[in-house]
Amino acid sequence: MFGILVKNRPSHSLVGAWKNKLEFRQVFDWIYGNFASQSTYRKSLNRLKMWKGRLMSLTPGGIMATLTILEVTLKDKESNLAENDLRTMYSTAIVRFLNYIHSTTRSAKSLYSVAKELGLSPYVVDLRHSCSHGQTMPSLRTFRQVFSYLLNWLKSFYWEPQLKIMQNAKIEDVKRNNKTAFERNLRMLFIAYDGVTEGLRRKKETLEEISQEIVNKEFLQWAENASECDKLSEIAENLLSSIFAAVSAEQQVREIAQLFTEAFLECDNLIKSPAIENEAEDSVSVTEIHQMFFRKTAEWAFIPNCLTALIDVAEDPLENRPRRLGAAFWCERLIESFLA
DSSP states (O other): EEEEOOOOSGGOEEEOSSSSSSHHHHHHHHHHSSTHHHHHHHHHHHHHHHHHHHHGGGOOOOHHHHHHHHHHHHHHHHHOOOOOHHHHHHHHHHHHHHHHHHHHTTSSHHHHHHHHTOOOOHHHHHHHHHHHHTTTOOOOHHHHHHHHHHHHHHHHIIIHHHHHEEEEEEHHHHHHHHHHHHHHHHHHHHHHHHHHHHHHTTTOOOOHHHTTTTOOOOHHHHHHOOTTTTTTHHHHHHHHHHHHHHHTTTTTTHHHHHHHHHTTTHHHHHHHHHHHHOSSSSSSHHHTTTTTHHHHHHTTTTTHHHHHHHHHHOTTTTSSSHHHHHHHHHHHHHHHHHHO
């Protein structure tokens, strides 16, 4: 049984990653209870990471924001990092924290406007701007005070309201919502994988570089919350692992092959890149980039579904030319691999 968050009316209910309301309450007590300590913080952080592993990109912004605060707080207490390294760590975390909070509002308003609406001190936004734009970095003492404030703010902003409206879900609700959540999560993972691997094709090394060239809004939104410290090759490997980990976790879903194929078709860059590869001399071979993806797809026996979908794209006169040519290219490669 999983916890269900009731949002105004039943049609807006969301299934959480926790077993039930009791588990959610336990983590709340570990963080905010009278006996909260470094040890209980560590327990809560491990549990939040487990929830994140279940929901992936669908993890609520409040959970991700709490995870960010706890992770940095514990690293500060448990590591022997130099002061400058700790300040850099806090600096990165404050940017990520506000990105998560902003994502909960689904608003195009400025951070200052959002902070005012949510009752968050504007000083936090000032601090974020100082960290982002290379201005004088605040002291370690300031960071620690602000993060203590943020953890307490999350108590009233996220944890207490969720405890008030949360109900335990029936197994039928879980199955229905799990399928929808899996579909959304898989689609987002494919969009992220498509953007990152397109960056590899163009010989980019970081998310910042490729984000300046890719216009897909969903990818750019994902990139805002992703780790900018990792190289694109490492991010691509992690995304590939996440895609098939998600498939493995939900393999009981009856239409899983169809859902996988539909998400695969969202990879516009992957599909059409063979058609434009020859136009860009300074690019990496797409077959080399996606070799592991198709190998894992074959292991899950999804190749026939993907091949059928690619044939449909290649033969569809309404599809644009690069996408049709690219689909035809992949059809040939997949058929060759079957005959090899």
